[in-house]
Amino acid sequence: MPTRRDILAGAPVLGVAALGIAAFGSSRAHAGDTKAADTKSTASAAPATGPFTLAALPFNDTELAPFISQNTLSFHYGKHHAKYVSKLNELYVGNEALGTTTEAIAKATYGDKDHVPLYNNAAQAWNHTFFWNSLRKGGGGVPMSGKLSDAMKTAFVDADGFKKALREAATGQFGSGWAWLVSNGGKLSCVKTANADSPLWTGAGTPLLCIDVWEHSYYLDYQDKRFDYVNAFLDHLANWEFAEKNYG
Numbered sequence: 001m002p003t004r005r006d007i008l009a010g011a012p013v014l015g016v017a018a019l020g021i022a023a024f025g026s027s028r029a030h031a032g033d034t035k036a037a038d039t040k041s042t043a044s045a046a047p048a049t050g051p052f053t054l055a056a057l058p059f060n061d062t063e064l065a066p067f068i069s070q071n072t073l074s075f076h077y078g079k080h081h082a083k084y085v086s087k088l089n090e091l092y093v094g095n096e097a098l099g100t101t102t103e104a105i106a107k108a109t110y111g112d113k114d115h116v117p118l119y120n121n122a123a124q125a126w127n128h129t130f131f132w133n134s135l136r137k138g139g140g141g142v143p144m145s146g147k148l149s150d151a152m153k154t155a156f157v158d159a160d161g162f163k164k165a166l167r168e169a170a171t172g173q174f175g176s177g178w179a180w181l182v183s184n185g186g187k188l189s190c191v192k193t194a195n196a197d198s199p200l201w202t203g204a205g206t207p208l209l210c211i212d213v214w215e216h217s218y219y220l221d222y223q224d225k226r227f228d229y230v231n232a233f234l235d236h237l238a239n240w241e242f243a244e245k246n247y248g
């Protein structure tokens, strides 16, 4: 039987599809979906041309509107995420010894100047699957009770304190990157990362929730108003069920 850690890392046979969706078992997720044809999304998806496949979106591609439109998803998921996965399959040839999961490859190549393209595509494949699972229709706000809620009160005092911290991380990231709610031994904080980096391998903490702040994630819906996109995530999309499972 695979351990939770094995599933989190993504079994080779499932590739990136195992990450996040199978691992965290959201009721909205399709555990183990590996075929683009199975996705609820109508967005185009990259054909599986290697061991890594594009995970199905854990929601219908129309149900996050108006906060994230079907049009944005058709590019963000159907083009950008799909391209990271297909490029990863291309670059993986000859580099199989570096790992069999996106997480393992990203960890093995982080900071390695000889494997920058492989790192970027493996890391972005992992980050995007984590991001899709960080979203849900009718999300947002903060958890009202439970272990994560208690930890959030300790770290941020109240909902406004949390929103301010994540908003500062997300809007303070210069250029492309990500903002994350992370746990360090149970202690919570909000951090930002540049480009394809994730706290999971930079050492900044265990990711609980993230928001993609690359321009491709919001420009069609919000143009240059990253602040408004981040607020939409905070008020309407943040998937606390997913965060709670990650907090353990």
Ligand SMILES: [Fe+2]
Pocket (backbone or CB within 6 Å): 076, 080, 128, 212, 214, 216, 217
């Ligand atoms: Fe993205």
